[in-house]
Structures are given as C-alpha cells and as structure tokens.
Amino acid sequence: MSDIAAIATPNASGGIGVIRISGENAIEIADRVFRSLSGKKLSDIKGYTALYGGIYDGDEKLDEGVALVYRAPKSYTGENVAEISCHGGLYVTGRVLRTVLKNGAVPAGPGEFTKRAFINGKIDLAEAEAVMNIISSHGQQSLNAALNTLxxxxxxxxxxxxxxxxxxxxxxxxxxxxxxxxxxxxxxxxxxxxxxxxxxxxxxxxxxxDNGQAVTEGVNTVICGHPNVGKSTLMNLLTGYDRSIVTSVAGTTRDIVEETVRIGDIVLHLADTAGIRESDDIVESIGIDRTLKKIRNSDLILAVFDGSESLTKEDISLLEKCKSRRAVAVINKSDLDTVIDIKKISEYIPWVVQLSASTGEGAEGLRIALEKLLGTKELDTSSxxxxxxxxxxxxxxxxxxxxxxxxxxxxxxxxxxxxxxxxxxxxxxxxxxxxxxxxxxxxxxxxxxxxxx
Amino acid sequence: MEFNAGKYDVAVIGAGHAGIEAALASARLGCRTVIFTITLDFVGNMPCNPSIGGTSKGHLVREIDALGGEMGRAADKNSIQTRMLNRGKGPAVHSLRAQIDRRSYTSYMKHCIEKQENLDLKQAEIVNLRRSNGQWELVTRLDAVYEAKAVILATGTFLNGKIYVGDKSYMSGPDGVFPAVGLTEALEKLGLPLRRFKTGTPSRVNRRSVDFSGLEIQEGDERVVPFSYETQTPPENKAVCYISYTNDRTKQIILDNIDRSPLYGGKIEGIGPRYCPSIEDKIMRFSEKERHQLFIEPCGLDTEELYLQGMSSSLPEDVQLAFLHTIKGLENAEVMRNAYAIEYDCVDPVAMSATLEFKDVPCLYGAGQFNGSSGYEEAAAQGLVAGINAALKIQGKEPLILDRAGSYIGTLIDDLVTKGCNEPYRMMTSRSEYRLYLRQDNADTRLTETGYKIGLISEERHKKFLRKLELIKEERERVEKTVIAPSEEADAVMIKCGTAPLTTGCKLSELIKRPQLNYEVLTPVDKNRPELSGDIFEQVEIELKYEGYIKRQKAQIAEMRRLEVKLIPRDINYDDVTGLRLEACEKLKKVRPENIGQASRISGVSPADISVLLIYLTKKGK
Structure with missing residues (x-):
C-alpha cells in the first residue's frame, strides 16, 4: 500500500490544522518535513508520543508545530501514522500537505483513511458500509466534476x-x-x-x-518597510475595505499583526511587521529578526516606501530581499511631493504602485497590480x-x-x-x-x- | 455413421503456429495429444509474409524459446537471412527478424510433430465439438469421433474463411486450401461470442520477371544472432531482399478503381487491422503521401516465388496487375498468386481468462487468430500458453499465468482478455509499459526458470542458464569494484569517444554508464577483463546504462503485482457491490477480471470503483 496523506481538519480556517499521513513509511515521510527542537527523529520515538519542532520544505521553514506518532497496528488506520499539527490557516496546511506529498506520500482518496481502517480491522462492518456510501458518492461526484472540467x-x-x-x-x-x-x-x-x-x-x-489558490485559500502576505513609512496605515486601509470579513488576531508572540482581507477576488493573509532598522535594543532586534524571517517565508511582499523621502540604506537592503520575489513596491504618501527614486526601485521590483494610505487615493491601483501579479485576472474560475x-x-x-x-x-x-x-x-x-x-x-x-x- | 476413433487428453484443432506450440507443449508435458489439420502439407504454413520476428514479435519468439517452445529453434533452422533491427536505437527496441524458407519450415514443423512422443498428427476437418459424459467429443467430416479431456481451438483464418478479390468472393481457407465450415455452429451452441475479422495478403511474383537492376538491396547482418538460446551455430545469410516504391501512377490506378474494392464497396463486414492496411487503404487514408514502400522478399531457396510486402490488396485481379506494373522493377512482373482479403470467424477474447481457457466453458481453450490476434509469433505465444495450461489443468496443477510485467506474452494475453480487441491485435513495443525491462536480450533471464518449473526446459539447459546468471553477477561485481586510474592511455580513449578525461580514479561501472562509452571501446583500459561470451557483457552493459530507468520500471512492476495478487472470486455478483458505478458494473460483468489489477486496467473502471470493490472483497473475506 502506498503512503497517503491529507488534511484531517475541516477545510476552513481554524486554530489548528492537522495533516495526517498513513502507511508503512508514514513516519519516515514525516521525518523528512519535520525537524524536532530536541533533535530527535520521529522514527526513533515510540507510538503515542509527540515531538515539538519546525515544519520544513527543504530549508524553508513553513511553520512550527507538533508531530504525533502512532505505530501499527495501534492507530486509526491500523498502519503507521504520523500527524503533524500546525497553525490552522488554509494556506499553511495546504503548504504542509504539499510538502508531505513532495516527500513521498500520495494524496488520500475520499474516505481512504477509513477504508484502510476497515481493511485493517480497526472499524466494523456498519461503519464500513457508511464509508462505502461516502466513497461511491464521492466517486460519482468527482467523476461529474471531472466531466464538467473537461x-x-x-x-x-x-x-x-x-x-x-x-x-x-x-x-x-x-x-x-x-x-x-x-x-x-x-x-x-x-x-x-x-x-x-x-x-x-x-x-x-x-x-x-497556485494563483487560483489566491482566490480560494489566500496568499501569505507580508507588509514591510522601515519605521514610519506608513505600513500600519496601509494595513488599516486594506482591512478597512470591509471589516465584516476580516478576522483579527493580534500576534502576541511574534510582534506581528495578522489580518485576513479580501481585495477584489483575492484573499490576502496580511502580516504587518515591525519596522526594519538597525537597532541596539535587544527586544526590537528580535522583532526585526522575525520580520526578516517572515519576509523569507511569505508568498507576497508589500514593500512600503515613503515617497516623500529619498531611498535609505535600509530601503536598499529591503529591495535586495525582494529581488525576484513576488512583490509590490508601495510608494506611500502620494499626497506629498515625490522625492523617492522610483526608477531605482523598479530595478528591484517591477510592480510599483503609488498611493496615499491615509486618504485611500490610488488604492485601486494596488488592487489592479495585485490581480495582475497573482494572475487572478486571467484565471478561469468557472472551469x-x-x-x-x-x-x-x-x-x-x-x-x-x-x-x-x-x-x-x-x-x-x-x-x-x-x-x-x-x-x-x-x-x-x-x-x-x-x-x-x-x-x-x-x-x-x-x-x-x-x-x- | 459415427465411430469411436480414439481417446486423448488434449485435442488441438488446427496445426498452424498456435496449434503446433499448443500440441507440442501438451505432449511434452506428458499428455496424450492429438492435433488436427485440414491438410498435412501445410503444417506451420506461412500464408502471408515469409518471415518471423520483427519489433516486439522478435521479443515474443525469444520468450517462446525461453519457455521451451519450438518457434525459435525452427526459425533458426530455416532462416535464409537474419537482421537485428533497430541497432543504435536502444536495447529495448532491438528486435530480431529472419526471412524464412517457408517450405522447409513447414517440413521441419511437421517432422517435429511426427517425432514427438505422446503426439498424433491427423489430417481431418473437425465439424462438431460437443460435451458428453464430462468429456469433449470431436467429430470429423468423415464421422470419426475423438474423445478428449481438453480442446484447444487454433483455427486461424480457416473458420468459415471467405476470400474476396474485387467483386468475386468464395469460401476458402488461405493459399487455396478449403475452409472449415462445420465447426462454427457447434461453437455458437457452446455460447462462444463469435465475430468476423478480416486480413489480407499481397501477390507473389516470379523472380525471373523482376528487374532488380534499379532496386535497393537489403542484406542480412554480418554477425547473425540466433533466436533460440539453444542454437549454437548461428544461421547463415543466404538471400537478400529488395526495396521499391509505389508512385503517382500506382496511386492513380488505385483511385480510379476504388469502387471495385469489396471493402470500399461495402461488401466485407469483417473488421480489418489498421496496422496491416491494404495498399488501397494506405492510399485512401494517407492521400498526402507520395509513395509507399514495398519489400520484395524471397519465399525460399528452392523457389522463384517472391513476396511483395506492403502490397496487400483486395482489388480485382486486373487492377492488381495494372498497379503492380507501374512499380519500378515490377514493370513486367509475372504474378503467381494474386493478392486477396480473407474474412473469418473468431472469438471475442474477453470471454477467456488469462490461461486462455473460456470462463464459461471449462477445458476449452483458444489460441492465435481465433482469439482475435494477428501474426505467427502472437499465435505461437498463445498456443504455447494454451497448451501448457490445458496440460496443467488435466494434471491437476496450478495454471500458468504470465503477467504483463514479466513478458510480452503476458502483455499480449492480458490486453486480449482484459481490453478485448476491435481489430486483429498485433504486438508492438509501445503496448508494453515495462518495455525497458522486457527486452529481447533478457528473455531467458525473465522466463527460463518458469519454463524449467513447468517442465519444458531440460536440466542441461537450466544448468547452463544458472551458470550464465552467475557470470553476469560476477562480471557486474567486477566492474563495480574495478577502478580505472587516469593515464595517457585512458585519456586517449576518453578523448576519442568525446567524453571527459579522468581526473581521479573512476569505477569501470561508472565509465560504462557514460553514453559515449561501452565495453568495446573500453577494452584497452580494462586490463583484467575475463574471457566471457558477448551476451554476458551485453547484459551488464545494458543493466548499467539503463539502471535508473530499469529501477523505476521494476518499482512500477512491484506496484502492479501488488494488485495482481488480490484475486476476485469467480462467483462475485457485481450487482451486490454497493456503490459501484453502473458503467463499471457492466464492464466488470463482461470482462470478469481475475484480480484487482486486471480490473483496474479495464477502461471505464475508475480508481473509486476499485476502492469500492476492494472494500467489498475484504468484507466478503471475513
């Protein structure tokens, strides 16, 4: 039997997301994406135990979380099972699943965990009958879906x-x-x-x-720039579009404020970060470190600059980080005189938008740029x-x-x-x-x- | 009046390429066997091309040989020209092809049967086949009744054979032999799903009337490789073939007369093979093509008859003559036998299991063109499997099922019994997903053990085979261990072959892996190379060069075999399987696959259906 994996938690935003892997090599596969803080490997620990650590796609850290190990036959499916719990955003869980698939698992079919549980004698006939109905309806549905998409x-x-x-x-x-x-x-x-x-x-x-996911599941976006360029104002501007669909989580442990906003068809998981600058203050430099990490791990960067001032050393270093990444340079304070070297910026980031975060002037330009950049404009959502x-x-x-x-x-x-x-x-x-x-x-x-x- | 003419374990109807292998295998496995043919003079006849092998067909012959069949030895003995096709195109598609002296081949096969213990060869037309007291009764046209425990149908194109030439048509077997006209009714009574297929053959011309002066010559290989792993002395090349082309005038004559074709005129109902099109078919379907190639092949050493490969036709004889005379070299050709199309009864092979036994008619087997295939090699392969299985069944032993991962024979049979065929089925390398592993060079390593276990491979040959495996292993280990140090001599070899010179010591195996290098060119640097036969080096070289690909294929094979061992009970009622989609249910009912793997290959059965089926079976198993 192949090793199967799927997101075990509901397909919605929640506090925690669980990715379940089942099969002979489930634990080895989990080891390939999960690195425990203690340095222990999941394949070395007993069943029913867990490790805390980071979830990685190669060298890129996706999230932090807990990995739980069940050893055959003492698991839901009766096979070796690893469950990775991470933060519950749709985007994060999707990324983790994809990384697990990249490392040797195949996507679980509808009801496949339950099917295996049945085959391995973990659940009884009545339950199996129920699963069979689910599978068959799924089969029919997915077939219909396949036919439609044809x-x-x-x-x-x-x-x-x-x-x-x-x-x-x-x-x-x-x-x-x-x-x-x-x-x-x-x-x-x-x-x-x-x-x-x-x-x-x-x-x-x-x-x-992947662009389609920007529509359905959202894009991890980081807002960054040096202090006082207007990041928070931009955040407020974006979230202010429609407060009712915004969920706000204050990032108490990370000094990062996260919001989910919808701009046109696009869902952005926004993270406002601490301003980047050199600092002697230990607490502040921890915050800056986190910001830099966030920049590395995000899928979209909104790099904010103060249009009324010329480029600083910090700005250039930020621009370096945005090179060949998915990024939009937001030149804020368009209500003031433009002093900044836009040409220089566009050498690093081709997408440049001028707006005024405080008045909202030019926000439409940002929406258009995002739609173009994320390819959602051409996206055929009907298919x-x-x-x-x-x-x-x-x-x-x-x-x-x-x-x-x-x-x-x-x-x-x-x-x-x-x-x-x-x-x-x-x-x-x-x-x-x-x-x-x-x-x-x-x-x-x-x-x-x-x-x- | 009917009379009792004899009692046998196995009776084979038809002594063509399928029937011969079936009868020989059954007799060699100790079953009293009888084989019937309409004429003793055409045992193992080649009514179409006088050749054996070709791409993927050459693979089949080698596999037949590895399992203990006769075709490979017979081809080697009667070959008049041999070529290894596709040299330089990669080992998976290397294929042997030999021109055969068709009369001497026939004599060889007839004599082989005559000499075989446990086997009787009889000239008789079987007109009835019926069950009586748990036995089969075969009735000849002269009312002789033979009893048999198992029967193998290998009727080729004889069953209600009907020949078409233009607007003329008449009941006939191939080559002017009379057809088998009684048996169809009996088979229908037994409930076999019969249908009509069509095939055709080109004209034969007299060598004296052909002008070879402007034609391309095709010679045999300098170094001939035999088909059979038993053949010690490779056959010699004694003949050449020629190549010519059709032209505008050929095309025009055919187009002008296309309404006189029985096929285009709508007279033939049988389904013809796409891969074996008549010349009029080629011209109609590929009208943009300016010319079509034809091969002029000798039919033997003691005859002036030449076969015109590529010119099969069912147009009227006068049109055939007219278009042949437009072709370079054939301007004055004297036709000895005209081209014709032949239509015949055959069976829908999904009615059979992978043993080639009919699912609903126990102890009745089918092989060859009767099963909807085409080609001598395809026929022989099925004959061998049917003969082996009939014998095993009678002896109460486990059947032989070759899977698609292990052989072209397995692929051929699996395709036939799982997917069926809408036209005569020809083997092709592209039909096998495992073709980098299923090569002609390793047919023996894939199948000799099986042939030995069944009892068709002698102790002596088996010992020799095991020795070969050992040598391959040792040589492989040697090249993995041997390190070639950088030297002027080594540099010279590398540079000459266009690859990077050595900077540090390099394993010999790594050097062999380089596409530019091989055993031959590495001879100067490989000082301690043992004296071994070329096929040992060949195996090691191919295994190394294609290691990654072969590994992946083997992984796919392991995956496939996992599903293959999950058997589906014969008595399964698909209507009871909750959740199965209607289309899948109908397909499964028709094919009645033996295992989950086979079920998954049926078109119209989805992975979700397979899941449903798996759960149902597990539930049942409890």
Missing part, C-alpha cells in the same frame, strides 16, 4: 499537451516499431522541442493553480480545473517526468528510454481525463502514420 478551458489545454506528447511518443514508437517502414526518423531535436513546449505549458497550468492537490500532483509528476526526458536526451540516452518518461507523463495527464495512455499512443500511431505490410 469542458473547461484549462482541461482543453491539458488535452492539447497530452496530444502533443502522444504525438511525439507515437513518432518514436513508430520509428522504432516499424524500422523498415518509410516513416520519418524521430529526431531528438523535434522530440525535445515538443517536450519543452509541453513543459512550459504545464508549468503555466501549475502556476495558474474549476486543477481543483485539488491530486490533480496538481498529476501535473507536477508529468512535468517532472518531462524534465527527466529532457535530461535523458541531453545525456545521450537512447529514445526508447526517453520515451518511457514521455509515456509516464502522458499517463499522469490522462489520469485527469480518465483515458488510458497505452491506447492513446497506439491510436495516435495508426491515425498519423502509414505503417504495415
């Missing part, structure tokens, strides 16, 4: 990509399967072009999915394509496989082997449309090439 724009794109790959695969297959036939030679260059094209489009779709992590994972695996194919070609690997990677990518993509890869390629061969005795 009409969508993005799924059309997936189909296009698949068919270009099937075409390349068929060209290789026919070239190798019918060597005596008068068929065009499969040129590595052509194959490579096809793969590159497919890869580019695939990556765009994955990106679009609902790539609605979940499973679909995203299919695309990602396909992309990975294509990278591997490219690597193979560059390393001089023969096309028969390269084609296995292409086929695997096709298979992943067809999982989204419900077709079978072998047949797709075989059909392609017969429709495109004239072969046979």
């Amino acid at each position: 009409e969508g724009k993005l799924s059309g794109q997936i189909r296009d990509i698949t068919s270009s790959l099937a075409n390349a695969s068929a060209a290789i297959a026919v070239w190798t399967d019918d060597p005596d036939e008068d068929v065009p030679e499969a040129h590595e260059k052509n194959v490579k072009n096809t793969i590159c094209g497919a890869l580019e489009r695939l990556n765009r779709i994955i990106e679009n999915f 609902g394509m790539l609605a979940n992590e499973r679909q995203r994972m299919c695309c990602e695996k396909a992309a990975e496989s294509l990278e591997e194919a490219l690597g193979g070609i560059d390393a001089g690997i023969t096309l028969d082997a390269v084609n296995v990677s292409i086929d695997y990518a096709i298979e992943q993509l067809l999982e989204l449309t419900g077709e079978k890869a072998r047949e797709a390629v075989v059909n392609e061969i017969f429709s495109k090439f004239c072969v046979g005795k």
Whole structure:
C-alpha cells in the first residue's frame, strides 16, 4: 500500500490544522518535513508520543508545530501514522500537505483513511458500509466534476499537451516499431522541442493553480518597510475595505499583526511587521529578526516606501530581499511631493504602485497590480480545473517526468528510454481525463502514420 | 455413421503456429495429444509474409524459446537471412527478424510433430465439438469421433474463411486450401461470442520477371544472432531482399478503381487491422503521401516465388496487375498468386481468462487468430500458453499465468482478455509499459526458470542458464569494484569517444554508464577483463546504462503485482457491490477480471470503483 496523506481538519480556517499521513513509511515521510527542537527523529520515538519542532520544505521553514506518532497496528488506520499539527490557516496546511506529498506520500482518496481502517480491522462492518456510501458518492461526484472540467478551458489545454506528447511518443514508437517502414526518423531535436513546449505549458497550468489558490485559500502576505513609512496605515486601509470579513488576531508572540482581507477576488493573509532598522535594543532586534524571517517565508511582499523621502540604506537592503520575489513596491504618501527614486526601485521590483494610505487615493491601483501579479485576472474560475492537490500532483509528476526526458536526451540516452518518461507523463495527464495512455499512443500511431505490410 | 476413433487428453484443432506450440507443449508435458489439420502439407504454413520476428514479435519468439517452445529453434533452422533491427536505437527496441524458407519450415514443423512422443498428427476437418459424459467429443467430416479431456481451438483464418478479390468472393481457407465450415455452429451452441475479422495478403511474383537492376538491396547482418538460446551455430545469410516504391501512377490506378474494392464497396463486414492496411487503404487514408514502400522478399531457396510486402490488396485481379506494373522493377512482373482479403470467424477474447481457457466453458481453450490476434509469433505465444495450461489443468496443477510485467506474452494475453480487441491485435513495443525491462536480450533471464518449473526446459539447459546468471553477477561485481586510474592511455580513449578525461580514479561501472562509452571501446583500459561470451557483457552493459530507468520500471512492476495478487472470486455478483458505478458494473460483468489489477486496467473502471470493490472483497473475506 502506498503512503497517503491529507488534511484531517475541516477545510476552513481554524486554530489548528492537522495533516495526517498513513502507511508503512508514514513516519519516515514525516521525518523528512519535520525537524524536532530536541533533535530527535520521529522514527526513533515510540507510538503515542509527540515531538515539538519546525515544519520544513527543504530549508524553508513553513511553520512550527507538533508531530504525533502512532505505530501499527495501534492507530486509526491500523498502519503507521504520523500527524503533524500546525497553525490552522488554509494556506499553511495546504503548504504542509504539499510538502508531505513532495516527500513521498500520495494524496488520500475520499474516505481512504477509513477504508484502510476497515481493511485493517480497526472499524466494523456498519461503519464500513457508511464509508462505502461516502466513497461511491464521492466517486460519482468527482467523476461529474471531472466531466464538467473537461469542458473547461484549462482541461482543453491539458488535452492539447497530452496530444502533443502522444504525438511525439507515437513518432518514436513508430520509428522504432516499424524500422523498415518509410516513416520519418524521430529526431531528438523535434522530440525535445515538443517536450519543452509541453513543459512550459504545464508549468503555466501549475502556476495558474497556485494563483487560483489566491482566490480560494489566500496568499501569505507580508507588509514591510522601515519605521514610519506608513505600513500600519496601509494595513488599516486594506482591512478597512470591509471589516465584516476580516478576522483579527493580534500576534502576541511574534510582534506581528495578522489580518485576513479580501481585495477584489483575492484573499490576502496580511502580516504587518515591525519596522526594519538597525537597532541596539535587544527586544526590537528580535522583532526585526522575525520580520526578516517572515519576509523569507511569505508568498507576497508589500514593500512600503515613503515617497516623500529619498531611498535609505535600509530601503536598499529591503529591495535586495525582494529581488525576484513576488512583490509590490508601495510608494506611500502620494499626497506629498515625490522625492523617492522610483526608477531605482523598479530595478528591484517591477510592480510599483503609488498611493496615499491615509486618504485611500490610488488604492485601486494596488488592487489592479495585485490581480495582475497573482494572475487572478486571467484565471478561469468557472472551469474549476486543477481543483485539488491530486490533480496538481498529476501535473507536477508529468512535468517532472518531462524534465527527466529532457535530461535523458541531453545525456545521450537512447529514445526508447526517453520515451518511457514521455509515456509516464502522458499517463499522469490522462489520469485527469480518465483515458488510458497505452491506447492513446497506439491510436495516435495508426491515425498519423502509414505503417504495415 | 459415427465411430469411436480414439481417446486423448488434449485435442488441438488446427496445426498452424498456435496449434503446433499448443500440441507440442501438451505432449511434452506428458499428455496424450492429438492435433488436427485440414491438410498435412501445410503444417506451420506461412500464408502471408515469409518471415518471423520483427519489433516486439522478435521479443515474443525469444520468450517462446525461453519457455521451451519450438518457434525459435525452427526459425533458426530455416532462416535464409537474419537482421537485428533497430541497432543504435536502444536495447529495448532491438528486435530480431529472419526471412524464412517457408517450405522447409513447414517440413521441419511437421517432422517435429511426427517425432514427438505422446503426439498424433491427423489430417481431418473437425465439424462438431460437443460435451458428453464430462468429456469433449470431436467429430470429423468423415464421422470419426475423438474423445478428449481438453480442446484447444487454433483455427486461424480457416473458420468459415471467405476470400474476396474485387467483386468475386468464395469460401476458402488461405493459399487455396478449403475452409472449415462445420465447426462454427457447434461453437455458437457452446455460447462462444463469435465475430468476423478480416486480413489480407499481397501477390507473389516470379523472380525471373523482376528487374532488380534499379532496386535497393537489403542484406542480412554480418554477425547473425540466433533466436533460440539453444542454437549454437548461428544461421547463415543466404538471400537478400529488395526495396521499391509505389508512385503517382500506382496511386492513380488505385483511385480510379476504388469502387471495385469489396471493402470500399461495402461488401466485407469483417473488421480489418489498421496496422496491416491494404495498399488501397494506405492510399485512401494517407492521400498526402507520395509513395509507399514495398519489400520484395524471397519465399525460399528452392523457389522463384517472391513476396511483395506492403502490397496487400483486395482489388480485382486486373487492377492488381495494372498497379503492380507501374512499380519500378515490377514493370513486367509475372504474378503467381494474386493478392486477396480473407474474412473469418473468431472469438471475442474477453470471454477467456488469462490461461486462455473460456470462463464459461471449462477445458476449452483458444489460441492465435481465433482469439482475435494477428501474426505467427502472437499465435505461437498463445498456443504455447494454451497448451501448457490445458496440460496443467488435466494434471491437476496450478495454471500458468504470465503477467504483463514479466513478458510480452503476458502483455499480449492480458490486453486480449482484459481490453478485448476491435481489430486483429498485433504486438508492438509501445503496448508494453515495462518495455525497458522486457527486452529481447533478457528473455531467458525473465522466463527460463518458469519454463524449467513447468517442465519444458531440460536440466542441461537450466544448468547452463544458472551458470550464465552467475557470470553476469560476477562480471557486474567486477566492474563495480574495478577502478580505472587516469593515464595517457585512458585519456586517449576518453578523448576519442568525446567524453571527459579522468581526473581521479573512476569505477569501470561508472565509465560504462557514460553514453559515449561501452565495453568495446573500453577494452584497452580494462586490463583484467575475463574471457566471457558477448551476451554476458551485453547484459551488464545494458543493466548499467539503463539502471535508473530499469529501477523505476521494476518499482512500477512491484506496484502492479501488488494488485495482481488480490484475486476476485469467480462467483462475485457485481450487482451486490454497493456503490459501484453502473458503467463499471457492466464492464466488470463482461470482462470478469481475475484480480484487482486486471480490473483496474479495464477502461471505464475508475480508481473509486476499485476502492469500492476492494472494500467489498475484504468484507466478503471475513
């Protein structure tokens, strides 16, 4: 059985989010994303015990939390289980889940934990019957959903990509399967072009999915800048749009104030930070440290500058940190004379918006910039394509496989082997449309090439 | 009046490529076996191309050989030209192909059967097949009644065979042999889902009438590799093939007469194979293509008959002559046998299990074209599996089921019995998801042990095989341990091959992995290389070069086999499975998969359906 993972807490904002992993290697997988403060490994501790520590995607720290270990058969599913509890935002839990998937788990199907619990004798027949109904309704639903999305724009794109790959695969297959036939030679260059094209489009779709999350789940955003540039005023301006949908949590332990706001279609999880400056004050420098960490871990930076003053050393150092990140430079105090070197700023951050946080003038410009930057403007929300992590994972695996194919070609690997990677990518993509890869390629061969005795 | 003519364990109907392997396997496993053929002169006949092997088909022949079948040895003995196709395109697609002397092949196979203990060869048409007292009764046209415990149907294109040439059509088997016309009714009575398929063959011309002067020659390999792992002396090349092309005039003649084609005229109802199109099909479907290639192949050493591969047709004879004469080299060709299309009865293979036994008719097996496949090699592969399973069943032993992860034979059978086929099924490397592992060079390491366990591989051959495995292992260990130090000599090799010179000592295995290098070019730096046969080095080299890919394929195989061992009981009632979607339910009822793995490969069965099924089965199992 594969190792499965899912967010076990309700799909809504809450105090705590739990990511559950189940399967033979569940604890090892958890070890790959969780580093305990004590240095102990989860695989070294007994069942029913927990460790406190950080949750990491590679070197990037996502959150802090607690990891609990259950050892087979003493767990809900009867298998090895690891549960990682983190802060309960949809965005954070989603990131943690994705990292777990990246490290060897596969997304759990509907009701799969319960199914395993049943198979391993942990729950009784009546419960299993109930689960079966859930699974079947989910199956039907997801099928319907899949059918609906097949009409969508993005799924059309997936189909296009698949068919270009099937075409390349068929060209290789026919070239190798019918060597005596008068068929065009499969040129590595052509194959490579096809793969590159497919890869580019695939990556765009994955990106679009991530942007889509800006709509549904929100983007971790940090507001930063040196003191008195108007960060808090900006925060108030943004939250003031509609207080009723704003939840306010004072970050008592972090010196960071967090708010969730909706700007147009976009949900931002805003964090107002301590101003960055060099400081001798120990307490203040701890706060600044946290700010810098927050900048590293956020997905969107709103870098605020005082337009009425020229750029400071601190400003430049902040700009350095924003380089090649998703960031918007907010030039505040547009009601005063503009002194700041906007051209210089735009060398670091292409998205520059001028506004006055105190009067609200120019706020519309920020909304437009955000929509453009996050790609939500072009987002086809009606199609609902790539609605979940499973679909995203299919695309990602396909992309990975294509990278591997490219690597193979560059390393001089023969096309028969390269084609296995292409086929695997096709298979992943067809999982989204419900077709079978072998047949797709075989059909392609017969429709495109004239072969046979 | 009917009379009792004899009693057997296994009876095989048809002595083509499927029937031969079935009968030989069954007899070799100790079952009293009889094999029937309409004419003794066409045992193992090649009514179409005079060749064996080709991409993926060559793989099949080697697998047949590794399991103890006859085809590989027979091909080696009667080969007149051999080529390893796709050299330079990667080991997964290397494939052997041999031109065969078709008359001597037939004699070889007939004699092989005649000499086989436990096996009787009879010329007779079986016109009825019925159950009586728990036995099969086979009735010949002359009312002789044979009893058998198991029957294997290997009727090829003979069953209600009907030949089409233009607007003419008549009941006939291939090559002017009469068809089998009695048996269909009996099979229908047994409830087999029969249908009509179609295939075709090109004309044969007399060598004297062909002008070879402007044609491309295709020679055999300099170093011939045999099919069979038993063949010690590789066959010699004794003949060449030629290549020519159709042209505008060929196309024009065909287009002008297309309404006279029985297919385009709507007379043929049988479904023809897309991969084996007639020349008129190619021209209609690929109208943008300016020319089509054809191969001129000798039918044997003692004949002037030449086979025109690529020119299959069912147009009227006068049109055939006219378009052939437009082709370079064939301007004055004398046709000896005309091209034709043939339509025949065959079965929907989803009615069978992976043992090739009919699910609803115990002790009845099918193999070859009767199962909807096409090709001599595909037929032989199924014949072997059907013959082995009939014998095992009679002897009360566990059946032989080859899965798709272990062989092309397994892939072929799984495709047939799981997905069925809408046209005659041809093997292709692209049909296997595990093709980097399922290579022709390692067919013996994949299957010899199985053949030995069944009892078709001799002690001697098995010992030799184990020795080979040992040598491969030792050599692999040697190259993993051997370190090549930087030296002028080493630099010279690296530079010559266009790869980076050594800066520090490097494992020999790592060098072999470099795409630019191989055993051959590394000879000067590999001082302590043992004297081993080339196939040992070949195995080590391929394993190293494709290590990453093969590892991944093996992981996929392990994953696939996990589902394959979850059996579904024969008596499952899919209507009782709560939560199964309607489409899945219907598909499952039709195919009746033997295990979860097979079920998951049926189109229309979703992962959610499989989950539902798994839960149902676990519940049942309690």
